[in-house]
Amino acid sequence: MDPESNSGVYLRGRYEIQILDSPGRPLDVHSQGAVYGFIVPSVNACKPAGEWQTYAITLIANHITVVLNGTKIIDDFAVPGITGGALDAHEKLPGPILLQGDHGRVQFRKVRITPLI
Numbered sequence: 347m348d349p350e351s352n353s354g355v356y357l358r359g360r361y362e363i364q365i366l367d368s369p370g371r372p373l374d375v376h377s378q379g380a381v382y383g384f385i386v387p388s389v390n391a392c393k394p395a396g397e398w399q400t401y402a403i404t405l406i407a408n409h410i411t412v413v414l415n416g417t418k419i420i421d422d423f424a425v426p427g428i429t430g431g432a433l434d435a436h437e438k439l440p441g442p443i444l445l446q447g448d449h450g451r452v453q454f455r456k457v458r459i460t461p462l463i
C-alpha cells in the first residue's frame with residue numbers, strides 16, 4: 347500500500363477489516379486490522395507502507411479472529427453489528443467478500459478463501 351492509504355476487506359459484505367497505513371500510531375477502532383468502528387486490535391502489528399501485509403481472518407457467525415503479519419490482534423471477538431459501508435443488515439445470511447480500494451492505492455495478492463464447513 348502507498349503511504350496514507352486506507353482501505354478494507356468486507357466479510358459477507360457486512361463487516362469491514364481495516365487496511366490502513368498506521369505503523370507507530372495509537373490503536374483505535376480505525377487502526378490497521380480493526381473491525382471498523384467496533385473492535386480495536388490488541389497490538390499494532392502493521393508493517394510500513396510499501397511492504398506486503400498478511401492477514402488471516404476467521405469469521406464464524408459474528409465472531410472474528412484477525413492475525414496480522416503473524417500476530418493475533420483480535421481473538422474471537424463478537425462483532426456487535428454491521429460496519430459502515432455494509433451492503434445490507436442481514437447478518438445471518440451468506441454474503442460476498444469485498445476488497446475496498448477507495449482511499450489511496452492498495453494492492454492485493456494471493457487472496458485465499460477457505461470455507462470452514
